[in-house]
Amino acid sequence: MKKLLIVLSTILLLFIPFQHVFAAETQEEKSDYLVMFDGPAKSGILKAFGVDDEDVLHSFDLLPVYHLNLTDGQANGLQNHPHIEHVESNADAKAFSQTVPWGVPHVQGTTAQDAGYTGNGVKVAILDTGIDASHEDLNVVGGYSVFDDSANNDPFYDGSGHGTHVAGTVAALDNNVGVLGVAPQSDLYAVKVLNNSGSGSYAGIAEGLEWSIQNDMDIVNMSLGGSQSSSILEAYTDLANDEGVLVVAAAGNSGNRGGNNDSVGYPAKYDSAIAVAAIDQNNNRATFSSTGPAVELSAPGVNVLSTVPGDNYDSYNGTSMAAPHVAGVAAQVWDAKPHLSNTELRELLQQTAQNLGPSHRYGHGLVQSFEAISH
Ligand SMILES: [Ca+2]
Ligand SMILES: [Ca+2]
Structure with a gap:
Protein backbone atom coordinates (compact mmCIF):
# COMPACT_ATOMS: atom_id res chain seq x y z
CA MET A 1 0.00 0.00 0.00
CA LYS A 2 2.76 2.40 1.00
CA LYS A 3 4.72 1.54 -2.13
CA LEU A 4 1.67 2.18 -4.28
CA LEU A 5 1.20 5.65 -2.76
CA ILE A 6 4.79 6.61 -3.49
CA VAL A 7 4.48 5.42 -7.05
CA LEU A 8 1.21 7.28 -7.48
CA SER A 9 2.57 10.55 -6.14
CA THR A 10 5.65 10.26 -8.36
CA ILE A 11 3.40 9.80 -11.34
CA LEU A 12 1.30 12.80 -10.31
CA LEU A 13 4.39 14.99 -9.98
CA LEU A 14 5.55 13.92 -13.41
CA PHE A 15 2.24 14.86 -14.92
CA ILE A 16 2.03 18.34 -13.47
CA PRO A 17 3.12 20.60 -16.34
CA PHE A 18 6.17 22.73 -15.61
CA GLN A 19 4.23 25.84 -16.60
CA HIS A 20 1.66 25.07 -13.95
CA VAL A 21 4.28 24.85 -11.19
CA PHE A 22 5.74 28.18 -12.24
CA ALA A 23 2.31 29.84 -12.26
CA ALA A 24 1.61 28.49 -8.80
CA GLU A 25 4.80 30.09 -7.56
CA THR A 26 3.91 33.54 -8.92
CA GLN A 27 0.53 33.29 -7.21
CA GLU A 28 2.32 32.95 -3.88
CA GLU A 29 1.24 35.82 -1.68
CA LYS A 30 3.14 39.04 -2.29
CA SER A 31 3.58 41.97 0.00
CA ASP A 32 5.03 45.46 0.02
CA TYR A 33 8.80 45.89 0.31
CA LEU A 34 11.25 48.75 0.10
CA VAL A 35 14.52 47.73 -1.55
CA MET A 36 17.67 49.84 -1.75
CA PHE A 37 20.71 49.16 -3.95
CA ASP A 38 24.25 49.80 -2.73
CA GLY A 39 24.91 52.03 -5.74
CA PRO A 40 23.11 52.91 -8.98
CA ALA A 41 19.96 50.83 -9.29
CA LYS A 42 20.20 47.85 -11.65
CA SER A 43 16.76 46.82 -12.80
CA GLY A 44 18.33 43.74 -14.40
CA ILE A 45 18.90 42.32 -10.94
CA LEU A 46 15.21 42.70 -10.18
CA LYS A 47 14.32 40.98 -13.46
CA ALA A 48 16.67 38.11 -12.58
CA PHE A 49 14.61 37.52 -9.45
CA GLY A 50 11.41 37.46 -11.48
CA VAL A 51 10.19 40.93 -10.47
CA ASP A 52 7.81 42.01 -13.24
CA ASP A 53 7.19 45.62 -14.22
CA GLU A 54 3.74 45.43 -12.61
CA ASP A 55 5.39 44.59 -9.28
CA VAL A 56 7.43 47.80 -9.35
CA LEU A 57 5.07 50.13 -7.47
CA HIS A 58 7.45 53.08 -7.48
CA SER A 59 11.07 53.83 -8.26
CA PHE A 60 12.54 56.72 -6.31
CA ASP A 61 14.70 59.48 -7.84
CA LEU A 62 17.13 60.66 -5.16
CA LEU A 63 18.12 57.30 -3.67
CA PRO A 64 18.39 53.94 -5.47
CA VAL A 65 15.20 52.72 -3.81
CA TYR A 66 12.32 50.68 -5.22
CA HIS A 67 8.90 50.10 -3.76
CA LEU A 68 8.16 46.52 -4.81
CA ASN A 69 5.55 43.84 -4.56
CA LEU A 70 7.53 40.70 -3.67
CA THR A 71 7.06 37.16 -2.51
CA ASP A 72 8.94 36.25 0.64
CA GLY A 73 11.21 34.10 -1.54
CA GLN A 74 12.07 37.01 -3.84
CA ALA A 75 12.68 39.25 -0.82
CA ASN A 76 15.06 36.71 0.73
CA GLY A 77 16.89 36.30 -2.56
CA LEU A 78 17.34 40.05 -3.00
CA GLN A 79 18.44 40.38 0.61
CA ASN A 80 21.39 38.11 -0.10
CA HIS A 81 22.42 39.80 -3.35
CA PRO A 82 25.75 41.70 -3.01
CA HIS A 83 24.40 44.83 -4.73
CA ILE A 84 21.33 45.13 -2.52
CA GLU A 85 21.87 47.16 0.63
CA HIS A 86 18.46 46.97 2.33
CA VAL A 87 15.28 44.95 1.99
CA GLU A 88 12.52 46.03 4.36
CA SER A 89 8.86 45.20 4.53
CA ASN A 90 7.01 48.48 3.99
CA ALA A 91 5.85 49.55 7.46
CA ASP A 92 2.40 50.99 8.10
CA ALA A 93 2.22 54.61 9.07
CA LYS A 94 -0.62 56.89 10.00
CA ALA A 95 -0.97 60.56 10.77
CA PHE A 96 -0.40 61.51 14.37
CA SER A 97 -3.61 63.36 14.81
CA GLN A 98 -2.96 65.05 18.15
CA THR A 99 -3.20 68.82 17.80
CA VAL A 100 -1.04 71.02 20.00
CA PRO A 101 -3.16 74.08 20.92
CA TRP A 102 -1.23 77.32 20.41
CA1 LIG B 1 -4.03 64.09 23.35
CA1 LIG C 1 -4.95 87.99 43.76
Whole structure:
Protein backbone atom coordinates (compact mmCIF):
# COMPACT_ATOMS: atom_id res chain seq x y z
CA MET A 1 0.00 0.00 0.00
CA LYS A 2 2.76 2.40 1.00
CA LYS A 3 4.72 1.54 -2.13
CA LEU A 4 1.67 2.18 -4.28
CA LEU A 5 1.20 5.65 -2.76
CA ILE A 6 4.79 6.61 -3.49
CA VAL A 7 4.48 5.42 -7.05
CA LEU A 8 1.21 7.28 -7.48
CA SER A 9 2.57 10.55 -6.14
CA THR A 10 5.65 10.26 -8.36
CA ILE A 11 3.40 9.80 -11.34
CA LEU A 12 1.30 12.80 -10.31
CA LEU A 13 4.39 14.99 -9.98
CA LEU A 14 5.55 13.92 -13.41
CA PHE A 15 2.24 14.86 -14.92
CA ILE A 16 2.03 18.34 -13.47
CA PRO A 17 3.12 20.60 -16.34
CA PHE A 18 6.17 22.73 -15.61
CA GLN A 19 4.23 25.84 -16.60
CA HIS A 20 1.66 25.07 -13.95
CA VAL A 21 4.28 24.85 -11.19
CA PHE A 22 5.74 28.18 -12.24
CA ALA A 23 2.31 29.84 -12.26
CA ALA A 24 1.61 28.49 -8.80
CA GLU A 25 4.80 30.09 -7.56
CA THR A 26 3.91 33.54 -8.92
CA GLN A 27 0.53 33.29 -7.21
CA GLU A 28 2.32 32.95 -3.88
CA GLU A 29 1.24 35.82 -1.68
CA LYS A 30 3.14 39.04 -2.29
CA SER A 31 3.58 41.97 0.00
CA ASP A 32 5.03 45.46 0.02
CA TYR A 33 8.80 45.89 0.31
CA LEU A 34 11.25 48.75 0.10
CA VAL A 35 14.52 47.73 -1.55
CA MET A 36 17.67 49.84 -1.75
CA PHE A 37 20.71 49.16 -3.95
CA ASP A 38 24.25 49.80 -2.73
CA GLY A 39 24.91 52.03 -5.74
CA PRO A 40 23.11 52.91 -8.98
CA ALA A 41 19.96 50.83 -9.29
CA LYS A 42 20.20 47.85 -11.65
CA SER A 43 16.76 46.82 -12.80
CA GLY A 44 18.33 43.74 -14.40
CA ILE A 45 18.90 42.32 -10.94
CA LEU A 46 15.21 42.70 -10.18
CA LYS A 47 14.32 40.98 -13.46
CA ALA A 48 16.67 38.11 -12.58
CA PHE A 49 14.61 37.52 -9.45
CA GLY A 50 11.41 37.46 -11.48
CA VAL A 51 10.19 40.93 -10.47
CA ASP A 52 7.81 42.01 -13.24
CA ASP A 53 7.19 45.62 -14.22
CA GLU A 54 3.74 45.43 -12.61
CA ASP A 55 5.39 44.59 -9.28
CA VAL A 56 7.43 47.80 -9.35
CA LEU A 57 5.07 50.13 -7.47
CA HIS A 58 7.45 53.08 -7.48
CA SER A 59 11.07 53.83 -8.26
CA PHE A 60 12.54 56.72 -6.31
CA ASP A 61 14.70 59.48 -7.84
CA LEU A 62 17.13 60.66 -5.16
CA LEU A 63 18.12 57.30 -3.67
CA PRO A 64 18.39 53.94 -5.47
CA VAL A 65 15.20 52.72 -3.81
CA TYR A 66 12.32 50.68 -5.22
CA HIS A 67 8.90 50.10 -3.76
CA LEU A 68 8.16 46.52 -4.81
CA ASN A 69 5.55 43.84 -4.56
CA LEU A 70 7.53 40.70 -3.67
CA THR A 71 7.06 37.16 -2.51
CA ASP A 72 8.94 36.25 0.64
CA GLY A 73 11.21 34.10 -1.54
CA GLN A 74 12.07 37.01 -3.84
CA ALA A 75 12.68 39.25 -0.82
CA ASN A 76 15.06 36.71 0.73
CA GLY A 77 16.89 36.30 -2.56
CA LEU A 78 17.34 40.05 -3.00
CA GLN A 79 18.44 40.38 0.61
CA ASN A 80 21.39 38.11 -0.10
CA HIS A 81 22.42 39.80 -3.35
CA PRO A 82 25.75 41.70 -3.01
CA HIS A 83 24.40 44.83 -4.73
CA ILE A 84 21.33 45.13 -2.52
CA GLU A 85 21.87 47.16 0.63
CA HIS A 86 18.46 46.97 2.33
CA VAL A 87 15.28 44.95 1.99
CA GLU A 88 12.52 46.03 4.36
CA SER A 89 8.86 45.20 4.53
CA ASN A 90 7.01 48.48 3.99
CA ALA A 91 5.85 49.55 7.46
CA ASP A 92 2.40 50.99 8.10
CA ALA A 93 2.22 54.61 9.07
CA LYS A 94 -0.62 56.89 10.00
CA ALA A 95 -0.97 60.56 10.77
CA PHE A 96 -0.40 61.51 14.37
CA SER A 97 -3.61 63.36 14.81
CA GLN A 98 -2.96 65.05 18.15
CA THR A 99 -3.20 68.82 17.80
CA VAL A 100 -1.04 71.02 20.00
CA PRO A 101 -3.16 74.08 20.92
CA TRP A 102 -1.23 77.32 20.41
CA GLY A 103 -1.26 78.20 24.08
CA VAL A 104 0.78 75.19 25.18
CA PRO A 105 4.04 76.14 23.40
CA HIS A 106 3.22 79.80 24.10
CA VAL A 107 3.69 79.24 27.84
CA GLN A 108 6.73 77.00 27.08
CA GLY A 109 4.71 73.97 28.08
CA THR A 110 6.07 71.87 25.22
CA THR A 111 9.67 72.92 25.91
CA ALA A 112 9.26 71.88 29.53
CA GLN A 113 7.63 68.59 28.47
CA ASP A 114 10.55 67.88 26.12
CA ALA A 115 12.84 68.39 29.11
CA GLY A 116 10.80 65.79 31.02
CA TYR A 117 8.52 67.96 33.14
CA THR A 118 4.94 66.83 32.64
CA GLY A 119 3.46 67.63 36.03
CA ASN A 120 3.90 63.99 37.00
CA GLY A 121 1.94 63.25 40.18
CA VAL A 122 1.03 66.88 40.91
CA LYS A 123 -2.60 67.03 42.08
CA VAL A 124 -4.71 69.67 40.36
CA ALA A 125 -8.28 70.30 41.50
CA ILE A 126 -10.55 71.82 38.86
CA LEU A 127 -13.28 73.70 40.75
CA ASP A 128 -15.81 73.97 37.95
CA THR A 129 -18.83 72.30 36.29
CA GLY A 130 -17.34 68.81 36.69
CA ILE A 131 -15.17 66.93 34.19
CA ASP A 132 -16.36 64.36 31.66
CA ALA A 133 -14.20 61.56 33.05
CA SER A 134 -15.05 59.26 30.14
CA HIS A 135 -13.33 61.59 27.70
CA GLU A 136 -10.75 59.74 25.58
CA ASP A 137 -8.11 62.45 26.10
CA LEU A 138 -8.44 62.92 29.88
CA ASN A 139 -7.43 60.87 32.88
CA VAL A 140 -9.47 62.03 35.87
CA VAL A 141 -8.16 60.60 39.13
CA GLY A 142 -10.82 61.64 41.63
CA GLY A 143 -13.43 64.20 42.48
CA TYR A 144 -16.33 65.52 44.50
CA SER A 145 -19.59 67.34 43.90
CA VAL A 146 -21.03 69.91 46.28
CA PHE A 147 -24.51 69.22 44.85
CA ASP A 148 -27.01 66.68 46.17
CA ASP A 149 -29.51 66.64 43.30
CA SER A 150 -29.26 63.74 40.87
CA ALA A 151 -28.55 66.00 37.90
CA ASN A 152 -25.48 67.50 39.50
CA ASN A 153 -24.19 65.11 42.17
CA ASP A 154 -21.75 63.36 39.82
CA PRO A 155 -18.45 65.28 39.50
CA PHE A 156 -17.53 63.16 36.47
CA TYR A 157 -20.51 64.43 34.51
CA ASP A 158 -20.17 67.86 32.94
CA GLY A 159 -23.41 69.06 31.39
CA SER A 160 -21.86 72.41 30.55
CA GLY A 161 -18.51 71.56 28.96
CA HIS A 162 -16.74 74.39 30.78
CA GLY A 163 -14.95 72.24 33.36
CA THR A 164 -13.95 69.62 30.79
CA HIS A 165 -12.45 72.36 28.62
CA VAL A 166 -10.49 73.82 31.54
CA ALA A 167 -9.27 70.33 32.53
CA GLY A 168 -7.97 69.64 29.01
CA THR A 169 -5.81 72.75 29.01
CA VAL A 170 -4.18 71.58 32.23
CA ALA A 171 -3.76 67.91 31.43
CA ALA A 172 -5.06 66.57 28.08
CA LEU A 173 -3.04 63.43 27.48
CA ASP A 174 0.04 63.20 25.30
CA ASN A 175 -1.17 60.50 22.87
CA ASN A 176 -2.29 60.29 19.24
CA VAL A 177 -5.73 61.79 19.72
CA GLY A 178 -7.26 65.15 20.47
CA VAL A 179 -5.17 67.87 22.02
CA LEU A 180 -2.22 68.25 24.35
CA GLY A 181 -2.42 69.80 27.81
CA VAL A 182 0.33 71.78 29.53
CA ALA A 183 0.95 69.13 32.20
CA PRO A 184 -0.37 65.86 30.73
CA GLN A 185 0.82 63.69 33.62
CA SER A 186 -0.62 65.77 36.42
CA ASP A 187 -3.49 64.23 38.39
CA LEU A 188 -6.85 65.82 37.59
CA TYR A 189 -9.55 66.07 40.27
CA ALA A 190 -13.06 67.10 39.28
CA VAL A 191 -14.54 69.29 42.03
CA LYS A 192 -18.01 70.21 40.89
CA VAL A 193 -18.96 73.54 42.45
CA LEU A 194 -20.92 74.84 39.44
CA ASN A 195 -24.01 73.07 38.11
CA ASN A 196 -24.60 71.89 34.56
CA SER A 197 -25.71 75.39 33.62
CA GLY A 198 -22.42 76.84 34.88
CA SER A 199 -23.96 78.46 37.96
CA GLY A 200 -23.02 78.11 41.60
CA SER A 201 -22.53 80.08 44.77
CA TYR A 202 -19.83 81.18 47.16
CA ALA A 203 -20.92 78.43 49.57
CA GLY A 204 -20.16 75.84 46.91
CA ILE A 205 -16.76 77.38 46.10
CA ALA A 206 -15.87 77.43 49.81
CA GLU A 207 -16.92 73.77 50.10
CA GLY A 208 -14.78 72.91 47.07
CA LEU A 209 -11.79 74.72 48.62
CA GLU A 210 -12.35 72.86 51.89
CA TRP A 211 -12.44 69.51 50.05
CA SER A 212 -9.24 70.46 48.20
CA ILE A 213 -7.43 71.24 51.47
CA GLN A 214 -8.68 68.07 53.16
CA ASN A 215 -7.65 65.95 50.15
CA ASP A 216 -4.14 67.38 49.83
CA MET A 217 -4.51 69.06 46.47
CA ASP A 218 -1.35 70.83 45.28
CA ILE A 219 -3.05 73.29 42.94
CA VAL A 220 -6.61 74.60 42.75
CA ASN A 221 -7.86 76.12 39.50
CA MET A 222 -10.89 78.38 39.76
CA SER A 223 -12.06 79.52 36.34
CA LEU A 224 -15.01 81.18 38.01
CA GLY A 225 -15.96 84.00 40.26
CA GLY A 226 -18.34 86.75 41.16
CA SER A 227 -18.35 90.51 41.53
CA GLN A 228 -19.40 90.48 45.19
CA SER A 229 -16.75 90.49 47.90
CA SER A 230 -17.14 87.92 50.68
CA SER A 231 -15.14 87.72 53.89
CA ILE A 232 -15.90 84.01 54.18
CA LEU A 233 -14.84 83.19 50.61
CA GLU A 234 -11.69 85.19 51.28
CA ALA A 235 -11.10 83.27 54.52
CA TYR A 236 -11.36 79.96 52.62
CA THR A 237 -9.05 81.17 49.84
CA ASP A 238 -6.55 82.32 52.47
CA LEU A 239 -6.83 79.00 54.28
CA ALA A 240 -6.03 77.04 51.11
CA ASN A 241 -3.01 79.26 50.51
CA ASP A 242 -1.89 78.95 54.14
CA GLU A 243 -2.17 75.15 53.88
CA GLY A 244 0.28 75.13 50.96
CA VAL A 245 -2.15 74.99 48.03
CA LEU A 246 -1.34 77.16 44.99
CA VAL A 247 -4.59 78.97 44.23
CA VAL A 248 -5.07 80.03 40.60
CA ALA A 249 -8.15 82.01 39.51
CA ALA A 250 -9.47 83.65 36.37
CA ALA A 251 -9.31 87.45 36.60
CA GLY A 252 -12.77 87.73 35.03
CA ASN A 253 -14.29 88.78 31.72
CA SER A 254 -15.38 92.28 32.68
CA GLY A 255 -12.65 94.21 30.87
CA ASN A 256 -13.31 96.94 28.37
CA ARG A 257 -11.60 98.24 25.27
CA GLY A 258 -9.75 100.97 27.15
CA GLY A 259 -8.35 98.48 29.62
CA ASN A 260 -8.26 100.95 32.50
CA ASN A 261 -11.10 99.91 34.81
CA ASP A 262 -10.72 97.93 38.04
CA SER A 263 -12.78 94.86 37.25
CA VAL A 264 -11.01 91.77 38.63
CA GLY A 265 -13.55 89.43 40.22
CA TYR A 266 -13.53 87.31 43.36
CA PRO A 267 -11.79 85.08 44.40
CA ALA A 268 -9.04 86.21 41.95
CA LYS A 269 -8.91 89.63 43.59
CA TYR A 270 -7.86 88.23 46.97
CA ASP A 271 -4.16 88.36 47.79
CA SER A 272 -4.13 84.60 48.34
CA ALA A 273 -5.16 83.81 44.74
CA ILE A 274 -3.23 84.36 41.50
CA ALA A 275 -5.42 86.48 39.18
CA VAL A 276 -4.85 85.44 35.55
CA ALA A 277 -5.58 87.73 32.58
CA ALA A 278 -6.21 86.54 29.00
CA ILE A 279 -4.06 87.34 25.97
CA ASP A 280 -4.27 86.40 22.29
CA GLN A 281 -1.62 84.86 20.03
CA ASN A 282 0.00 88.27 19.51
CA ASN A 283 0.39 88.80 23.25
CA ASN A 284 -2.33 91.46 23.27
CA ARG A 285 -4.81 91.55 26.14
CA ALA A 286 -8.22 90.22 25.13
CA THR A 287 -10.58 93.19 25.38
CA PHE A 288 -12.86 91.17 27.70
CA SER A 289 -10.02 90.41 30.14
CA SER A 290 -10.57 92.17 33.47
CA THR A 291 -8.01 94.76 34.49
CA GLY A 292 -6.81 96.29 37.73
CA PRO A 293 -4.00 96.18 40.29
CA ALA A 294 -4.86 92.57 41.24
CA VAL A 295 -3.89 91.17 37.81
CA GLU A 296 -0.85 88.99 38.46
CA LEU A 297 -0.07 86.86 35.39
CA SER A 298 -1.20 86.58 31.76
CA ALA A 299 -1.87 83.46 29.70
CA PRO A 300 -3.59 82.40 26.46
CA GLY A 301 -7.36 82.97 26.60
CA VAL A 302 -8.45 83.58 23.01
CA ASN A 303 -9.33 80.80 20.59
CA VAL A 304 -8.17 78.09 22.99
CA LEU A 305 -8.73 74.56 21.70
CA SER A 306 -9.42 71.92 24.34
CA THR A 307 -11.55 68.95 25.33
CA VAL A 308 -15.35 69.08 25.63
CA PRO A 309 -17.70 66.25 26.65
CA GLY A 310 -18.37 63.30 24.37
CA ASP A 311 -14.81 62.88 23.06
CA ASN A 312 -15.17 66.24 21.36
CA TYR A 313 -12.96 69.33 21.07
CA ASP A 314 -13.79 73.00 20.76
CA SER A 315 -12.27 76.47 20.94
CA TYR A 316 -13.37 78.78 23.76
CA ASN A 317 -12.47 82.34 24.80
CA GLY A 318 -12.14 83.68 28.32
CA THR A 319 -9.94 84.22 31.32
CA SER A 320 -11.39 80.81 32.28
CA MET A 321 -9.13 79.39 29.55
CA ALA A 322 -6.13 81.46 30.68
CA ALA A 323 -6.08 80.32 34.32
CA PRO A 324 -5.56 76.59 33.54
CA HIS A 325 -2.46 77.47 31.48
CA VAL A 326 -0.99 78.89 34.69
CA ALA A 327 -2.17 75.87 36.70
CA GLY A 328 -0.51 73.57 34.15
CA VAL A 329 2.73 75.55 34.19
CA ALA A 330 2.72 75.48 38.00
CA ALA A 331 2.33 71.68 37.87
CA GLN A 332 5.33 71.43 35.53
CA VAL A 333 7.49 73.66 37.71
CA TRP A 334 6.51 71.75 40.83
CA ASP A 335 7.42 68.53 39.02
CA ALA A 336 10.86 70.04 38.37
CA LYS A 337 11.25 71.70 41.78
CA PRO A 338 9.21 69.75 44.32
CA HIS A 339 10.99 71.40 47.25
CA LEU A 340 9.40 74.81 46.54
CA SER A 341 6.62 76.05 48.81
CA ASN A 342 3.49 77.42 47.14
CA THR A 343 4.69 80.93 47.99
CA GLU A 344 8.13 80.31 46.47
CA LEU A 345 6.56 78.80 43.36
CA ARG A 346 4.26 81.79 42.98
CA GLU A 347 7.17 84.25 43.28
CA LEU A 348 9.16 82.24 40.73
CA LEU A 349 6.30 82.42 38.22
CA GLN A 350 6.15 86.19 38.72
CA GLN A 351 9.92 86.67 38.35
CA THR A 352 10.21 84.59 35.19
CA ALA A 353 7.10 85.85 33.38
CA GLN A 354 7.62 87.66 30.07
CA ASN A 355 6.82 91.34 30.53
CA LEU A 356 3.99 92.38 28.19
CA GLY A 357 3.24 95.93 29.29
CA PRO A 358 1.12 97.76 31.87
CA SER A 359 0.77 95.64 35.01
CA HIS A 360 -2.90 96.48 35.55
CA ARG A 361 -3.57 94.71 32.24
CA TYR A 362 -0.90 92.00 32.15
CA GLY A 363 0.41 91.73 35.73
CA HIS A 364 3.99 90.42 35.60
CA GLY A 365 3.31 89.20 32.06
CA LEU A 366 3.09 85.92 30.19
CA VAL A 367 3.74 82.88 32.37
CA GLN A 368 6.82 80.96 31.12
CA SER A 369 7.29 77.39 32.24
CA PHE A 370 10.82 76.65 31.07
CA GLU A 371 12.14 80.00 32.29
CA ALA A 372 10.84 79.13 35.75
CA ILE A 373 12.20 75.58 35.61
CA SER A 374 15.66 76.68 34.49
CA HIS A 375 15.82 79.75 36.73
CA1 LIG B 1 -4.03 64.09 23.35
CA1 LIG C 1 -4.95 87.99 43.76
